[in-house]
Amino acid sequence: MAQIIDGRAIAAQVRAEVKAAVEAWVQAGHRPPYLAVILVGDNPASASYVRGKTRAAAEVGIASDTLHFDPSISEAALLAEIARLNADENVDGILVQLPLPDHINPSRVLNAIRPDKDVDGFHPVNAGRLLLGEPGFVPATPAGILELLRRSGIETTGKHAVVVGRSNIVGRPLAALLLHRGIDATVTVCHSRTRNLAALTRAADILVAAIGRPRYITADMVREGAVVIDVGINRVDDPGHPRGYRLVGDVDFEAVADKASWITPVPGGVGPMTIALLLRNTLHAAQRRYPYP
Ligand SMILES: NC(=O)C1=CN([C@@H]2O[C@H](COP(=O)(O)OP(=O)(O)OC[C@H]3O[C@@H](n4cnc5c(N)ncnc54)[C@H](OP(=O)(O)O)[C@@H]3O)[C@@H](O)[C@H]2O)C=CC1
Ligand SMILES: Nc1nc(=O)c2c([nH]1)NC[C@@H]1CN(c3ccc(C(=O)N[C@@H](CCC(=O)O)C(=O)O)cc3)C=[N+]21
Numbered sequence: 593m594a595q596i597i598d599g600r601a602i603a604a605q606v607r608a609e610v611k612a613a614v615e616a617w618v619q620a621g622h623r624p625p626y627l628a629v630i631l632v633g634d635n636p637a638s639a640s641y642v643r644g645k646t647r648a649a650a651e652v653g654i655a656s657d658t659l660h661f662d663p664s665i666s667e668a669a670l671l672a673e674i675a676r677l678n679a680d681e682n683v684d685g686i687l688v689q690l691p692l693p694d695h696i697n698p699s700r701v702l703n704a705i706r707p708d709k710d711v712d713g714f715h716p717v718n719a720g721r722l723l724l725g726e727p728g729f730v731p732a733t734p735a736g737i738l739e740l741l742r743r744s745g746i747e748t749t750g751k752h753a754v755v756v757g758r759s760n761i762v763g764r765p766l767a768a769l770l771l772h773r774g775i776d777a778t779v780t781v782c783h784s785r786t787r788n789l790a791a792l793t794r795a796a797d798i799l800v801a802a803i804g805r806p807r808y809i810t811a812d813m814v815r816e817g818a819v820v821i822d823v824g825i826n827r828v829d830d831p832g833h834p835r836g837y838r839l840v841g842d843v844d845f846e847a848v849a850d851k852a853s854w855i856t857p858v859p860g861g862v863g864p865m866t867i868a869l870l871l872r873n874t875l876h877a878a879q880r881r882y883p884y885p
Contacts, residue, residue, distance in 0.1 A: 594820070594852035595744075602743050603736075603864035610871045611652040617879065618653065625878035627656040627685040627711065628677050632670065632696070633663035637827070638689050645687070648867045654874055667696045671704050678706045684878040685711035687870070690761070708880070711873040714761065722768050727882045729873050734766035736865025737800065737821055738775065746798070746819055746854060753777040754793055756786075756809070756842075757802030762823055766800060789813070801842035811847035820852045823862050 618624055627649055631642050642658055649656045659673065677683045686709045692698050702710075707717035713729035721728030741748060753770045757763035758781055770777040782792055793799055793813040801809045802823035814820060824842030841858030849855050856862055876882060 594849045594855040596849075597740050597744050597821075597854055597856045597861060599736075599740060599856055599861040599864045602740055603868040605743070606739060606865070606868035607648065607652050607871060610654075610868070610875055613875055614653040617875070622878070623682070625654045625684045625874050626682055627654055627687065627874045628683050629656060629658045630661070630670070630673065630686070630688045631658055632661045632665060632689070632692055635691070638691075642689050645867055645870060649871060649874070652871055654871060663693045665696075667700060670696060670701055674701065674704045678704075678709065683709065685709055685874040687712050708882070709877055711870060711877050712761075713765065713873070719760070719765065721882075722765055725772050729877075729882060730769065730869075731761055731765045732866045732869035732873060733762050733802075733823060733862060734769050735869040735873075736862060737766060737823070738769055739869065740821065740856065740862070740865055741798070741819070744854060748798065749776040751777050751797040752780065752795060753798040753800065754780045754782065754796035755800045755802065756782045756789070756793065757800075757804075757823070758783045759802065762802040763800075766802070770798075803842045805842055806840045807842070807844040809843040809848060811844065811851055814848050814851050816851050817853045818851070820848055820855045821862065822856050822858050824858060825863060 614625060629642055629646060631638060646656045646658055677686050686705050688701055690698060692701060702714045703716060705715055707715045710718055710729055713731040718728040722730055755763050755767050763781060767779050767781045770779045780792055782789055790813045794815050796815060796818055798819045799814060800821040800823060804824055806826040806828055820843055822841035822843040826840050827837040828840050830838040839859050845857065
């Protein structure tokens with residue numbers, strides 16, 4: 593049976609560190625860090641993530657507002673809003689919650705955010721810096737995964753990391769991060785056109801699933817003793833649950849846990865780390881520091 597990587601506990605530790613650093617920053621005479629969150633439309637999952645982020649910010653002393661727009665807002669109006677936040681000296685971080693409505697081009701919006709306020713790390717400048725190994729903002733989910741490995745004492749040097757998923761917000765930046773000097777994994781990236789996925793996942797010392805398909809990674813796809821990181825957040829109907837659904841990951845948790853050496857649960861794994869690392873990025877934005885993990 594695998595050891596469970598407790599993302600809630602590790603995220604609480606990161607948040608406590610951010611909280612202490614925010615207190616010291618304010619003690620030194622600065623105003624508290626400020627995060628502006630843009631939410632367009634009323635996707636219930638997005639609204640709930642945004643509430644989670646702003647609540648966690650308040651708990652560590654980071655001020656924030658959610659700017660909530662009607663789904664009919666034009667792209668031009670949204671860009672004008674970002675220009676205003678870019679120019680506002682009291683705004684340290686800007687986060688545009690994804691997905692956006694279909695009539696808005698997400699790259700045009702993300703590219704409009706000043707790179708030094710881009711706490712999500714989605715701007716091409718920060719993506720490029722990550723690829724080159726230069727200091728910049730690292731997307732919170734990949735940064736959180738690295739922090740989970742590091743704080744669990746899991747060695748990455750020379751290990752074969754297999755990342756399933758190549759999205760701009762998880763798979764690609766995580767692959768870039770795992771390749772960095774000092775982390776030194778050997779990285780394979782898989783996607784929906786990958787042939788013989790199971791043969792590749794079985795070769796993984798560290799397997800990361802960022803697919804968006806409930807329980808897609810089954811025990812036969814996992815090597816005995818592998819470290820398994822489950823990024824997936826999938827809502828599945830569950831009439832027995834008060835909300836009518838529950839969350840499951842991309843990994844068939846019970847069966848895979850019998851083979852893995854370490855595994856992250858869903859919920860309580862990567863998700864809470866994403867929020868904690870967003871807070872750390874916001875602190876660094878206020879301090880004009882752009883380290884990478
Ligand atoms: N815990 C957290 O903090 C976060 C969780 N998530 C969750 O992680 C999951 C992935 O998110 P995200 O990266 O944004 O999703 P995307 O839908 O953007 O990307 C999914 C990736 O999985 C690949 N894929 C899909 N089906 C298969 C398949 N059958 N075999 C192999 N690869 C496949 C896709 O391939 P292709 O490129 O070829 O289409 C794509 O690269 C979701 O469940 C999401 O909710 C996301 C962000 C943060
Ligand atoms: N601009 C932008 N930045 C993001 O970082 C971003 C985004 N858009 N769009 C959506 C995805 C998804 N995401 C999650 C964050 C926290 C949890 C999280 O806290 N999950 C809890 C469960 C929460 C619950 O119960 O619903 C857990 O896994 O334990 C999950 C998913 C950030 N994303």
